[in-house]
Amino acid sequence: MALIFILPDYQLFQMTMVVAYAIALMGLNLLTGYNGQISLGHGAFFAIGAYAAGVLMNVAAVPYWLTVPVAALVAFLIGYLFGRPALKLEGLYLALATFALGVALPQLLKYKLLEPWTGGVQGLVLTKPDAPWGLPLTPDQWLYAFSVVTALVMFWLAANLLSGGTGRAIRAIRDHSMAAQAMGVNAAHYKSLVFGLSAAYTGVGGALSAVAVQFVSPDSFTLFLSISLLVGIVVGGVGTYWGPVIGAFFIMFVPSMAEQISKSAPWAVYGCALIAVVFVMPRGVAGLRLRSPSRAGTKPLATAMSQIRTETKEMTR
Numbered sequence: 001m002a003l004i005f006i007l008p009d010y011q012l013f014q015m016t017m018v019v020a021y022a023i024a025l026m027g028l029n030l031l032t033g034y035n036g037q038i039s040l041g042h043g044a045f046f047a048i049g050a051y052a053a054g055v056l057m058n059v060a061a062v063p064y065w066l067t068v069p070v071a072a073l074v075a076f077l078i079g080y081l082f083g084r085p086a087l088k089l090e091g092l093y094l095a096l097a098t099f100a101l102g103v104a105l106p107q108l109l110k111y112k113l114l115e116p117w118t119g120g121v122q123g124l125v126l127t128k129p130d131a132p133w134g135l136p137l138t139p140d141q142w143l144y145a146f147s148v149v150t151a152l153v154m155f156w157l158a159a160n161l162l163s164g165g166t167g168r169a170i171r172a173i174r175d176h177s178m179a180a181q182a183m184g185v186n187a188a189h190y191k192s193l194v195f196g197l198s199a200a201y202t203g204v205g206g207a208l209s210a211v212a213v214q215f216v217s218p219d220s221f222t223l224f225l226s227i228s229l230l231v232g233i234v235v236g237g238v239g240t241y242w243g244p245v246i247g248a249f250f251i252m253f254v255p256s257m258a259e260q261i262s263k264s265a266p267w268a269v270y271g272c273a274l275i276a277v278v279f280v281m282p283r284g285v286a287g288l289r290l291r292s293p294s295r296a297g298t299k300p301l302a303t304a305m306s307q308i309r310t311e312t313k314e315m316t317r
Contacts, residue, residue, distance in 0.1 A: 003144070031195060041105075083199075147208050
């Protein structure tokens with residue numbers, strides 16, 4: 001919160017986008033890092049959240065703060081309905097299904113029948129909210145503070161989810177689905193639930209970004225956004241709690257830094273930086289502190305089975 005009184009408005013806008021990306025990355029991390037489902041189309045849920053906020057603010061004159069939970073609910077329902085039939089798909093096939101969603105949604109948003117709500121190709125122009133209650137803050141300062149509070153709530157909810165029985169169930173499905181089902185875990189229910197929750201988190205990030213940018217259009221949510229979100233959790237650390245925050249800084253600032261280094265080939269610089277991170281830190285930046293599997297909060301299946309065999313032999317003796 002101290003950054004409100006230190007950074008100028010433009011840099012606060014950038015930090016607001018970092019917070020929005022961090023929430024979206026936490027959603028993808030729940031799905032991929034903790035449940036083992038791969039998604040290449042989460043940019044579609046980011047767009048759903050952004051358009052939910054944009055339509056509500058522009059067409060229905062709904063207050064910006066109310067659009068955030070509504071965007072989460074809409075994204076959750078669509079994610080759950082998409083994830084339910086996708087249960088039959090795993091690995092690359094699920095990735096291709098989500099890839100198709102990410103490719104198709106921007107085109108659907110341009111459909112003529114939806115233009116009264118989505119604005120079609122032109123998109124929607126939004127108004128950045130002023131600070132309430134007469135607070136002496138600029139719109140960028142207030143929106144950054146609002147985004148940080150929203151992120152704290154979302155990360156707190158994720159921490160409680162992962163530390164309880166539901167979190168253990170979704171990690172068990174990731175580690176060994178058949179063994180988890182043999183222990184009574186309803187894999188179909190938990191996979192669909194996690195897909196919906198992941199979409200809800202990403203939708204909240206999209207809603208915050210729409211309010212911050214003050215504009216939404218179909219061309220803002222290309223497939224590259226989905227790839228960037230996946231890159232963010234890999235760089236930050238798959239299956240780590242603070243990885244989404246680190247990944248959000250990476251996808252927000254590294255492309256612009258690469259362009260400053262080489263204006264003729266910025267994506268070559270970006271690719272080299274990504275390759276370097278993957279080779280030097282294969283578990284991501286947040287994974288550097290996880291020196292042992294026990295500290296990571298997960299234990300490899302082989303280690304667990306070896307321990308069970310050892311204890312069984314001792315009991316037999």
